[in-house]
Amino acid sequence: MMAPVQVGTAHSQPGKLVYGRFETVALPTGESDYLPVIIAQGQAGGGPVLWLTASIHGNEYDGVAVIHRLVTPDLLPNLTGTVVAIPTLNPAGLRTGQRSPYYLRGKDPNRLFPTSPNLTRSPRVPYQPALELAYARLFERIDATADYLLDLHDYGIRAMPFVFRDPVLYREARDRPRAEKLQHTVGEMLDALGLTVVNEYPSAEYLKLNLHRTVSGATLNAARIPAATIEIGGQHAFNGANITAVTSSIRNMMRWGGMLPGPPEPVEHIPIFRPGYPLQRTTHPRAPTACIVQHVVQPGDQVQAGDPVAHLADIYGRPVGTPDGLLRTEQAGIVLGFFPGIAFYPNDSILGMAVRGTDNMVIRV
Ligand SMILES: [Zn+2]
Numbered sequence: 060m061m062a063p064v065q066v067g068t069a070h071s072q073p074g075k076l077v078y079g080r081f082e083t084v085a086l087p088t089g090e091s092d093y094l095p096v097i098i099a100q101g102q103a104g105g106g107p108v109l110w111l112t113a114s115i116h117g118n119e120y121d122g123v124a125v126i127h128r129l130v131t132p133d134l135l136p137n138l139t140g141t142v143v144a145i146p147t148l149n150p151a152g153l154r155t156g157q158r159s160p161y162y163l164r165g166k167d168p169n170r171l172f173p174t175s176p177n178l179t180r181s182p183r184v185p186y187q188p189a190l191e192l193a194y195a196r197l198f199e200r201i202d203a204t205a206d207y208l209l210d211l212h213d214y215g216i217r218a219m220p221f222v223f224r225d226p227v228l229y230r231e232a233r234d235r236p237r238a239e240k241l242q243h244t245v246g247e248m249l250d251a252l253g254l255t256v257v258n259e260y261p262s263a264e265y266l267k268l269n270l271h272r273t274v275s276g277a278t279l280n281a282a283r284i285p286a287a288t289i290e291i292g293g294q295h296a297f298n299g300a301n302i303t304a305v306t307s308s309i310r311n312m313m314r315w316g317g318m319l320p321g322p323p324e325p326v327e328h329i330p331i332f333r334p335g336y337p338l339q340r341t342t343h344p345r346a347p348t349a350c351i352v353q354h355v356v357q358p359g360d361q362v363q364a365g366d367p368v369a370h371l372a373d374i375y376g377r378p379v380g381t382p383d384g385l386l387r388t389e390q391a392g393i394v395l396g397f398f399p400g401i402a403f404y405p406n407d408s409i410l411g412m413a414v415r416g417t418d419n420m421v422i423r424v
Pocket of ligand 1: 116
């Protein structure tokens with residue numbers, strides 16, 4: 060007997076695709092915002108429950124497209140288990156093309172998911188925005204039903220697809236074996252996805268930036284459910300080849316999880332780096348002075364220390380920073396993506412990069 064899965068008004072039905080809504084923030088003009096919910100369930104009993112969530116940043120569209128391509132009636136005949144898909148966690152931001160919903164006033168919605176009291180000593184803030192309370196209700200459904208979660212994002216204005224791997228945090232020494240087991244399962248899941256894996260910031264910065272309160276960070280660290288963030292392409296656009304590749308990679312992850320039959324399908328037309336050592340996110344290099352930037356590398360390029368990555372000029376087009384205007388990376392790594400605009404201020408980051416990092420992703424806090 061298949062366990063029924065209920066999220067908002069969507070109630071799973073064996074062999075069917077059902078649609079519903081999960082109410083979030085009451086609106087002063089009446090009614091309320093809601094999250095669209097799709098539940099696809101295989102006909103046969105049993106099987107895992109995979110959550111796919113997208114567009115918590117409203118200007119990130121590729122995850123919507125991945126869900127629209129993947130979670131269709133065509134999925135049902137071969138499906139074992141259940142897919143719960145939420146094409147947008149931020150409908151207000153999607154409508155306005157903004158990262159944050161207008162009623163969150165500039166705060167990042169992907170830092171509002173619950174934290175475990177076991178992990179942080181900071182007292183709870185007395186004031187919680189309505190959206191934070193709604194996400195807490197949604198998180199209760201994730202916690203109760205999910206076996207795996209993938210949260211879909213876009214990175215910068217142009218980017219190669221990659222996966223962010225969150226650290227698993229633990230507090231008591233006796234919890235370490237379970238934390239290691241959880242991170243091991245995450246590793247298998249990431250191997251099955253087959254995309255480039257980039258580790259999140261090391262522990263202190265991870266907590267300081269509230270990354271344990273992202274959708275994937277909270278699912279992993281508060282609910283202890285394998286989860287990851289997939290960065291698909293650049294923001295404000297559909298990036299077709301990246302969408303196709305990531306849709307294939309998620310189907311491969313589902314094959315690993317026993318949710319789809321058959322061998323892995325090829326994941327094509329995107330750069331994939333598996334260098335044999337861990338990669339870690341960084342932003343580098345930085346603008347030495349105010350400037351207009353023209354990149355001389357592309358997302359997916361591999362660079363060595365000393366390679367030029369951008370040409371810097373003043374508004375008259377004259378080189379700045381160095382005599383030839385070429386900004387060179389001090390670190391070897393992979394160009395993940397570009398940040399918006401051409402006008403940069405002193406010390407602004409020019410590139411998102413992946414560089415050689417630590418493989419210690421099970422961290423005592
Ligand atoms: Zn995002």
